[in-house]
Amino acid sequence: MKELVEHIAKALVDHPERVHVTETTDNQSVHLALSVHPDDMGKVIGKQGRIAKAIRSVVHAAATNTNKRVRIDIVDEVKG
Template identity: 40%
Template structure:
């Protein structure tokens, strides 16, 4: 399942990278939780947080939906979190 974890992190990075103004501050980590879910954590510069969240959370919600759809073939639950 580690290949899936890396693929999901790459997918999230491909979506988030064009949105941010400070790409050097972009940090994406992914790992498997105890209940065999995949957690993808996104860290961005404070100035870019609003762009990743979007109006009323639409952008981050779309990113979560995309990650869940990508993992649905294997039935693996996925969580995408924006870390301050």
């Protein structure tokens, strides 16, 4: 899942080198945190959240065989 989100996000942004996806899993769910350059936040979210919703739809479709809930959060870029 992590690679899928990373691939989609890198195709959308102007700073693909600043795309980072952190994946944490447990028995029932997968949590993905997508971090992009601040200038690219609008490109990943889209008008009225349409791009973010489309990314979530693709990932949920890809996760149907895993029997796990997938949650994607778009977070501010971690500085450091």
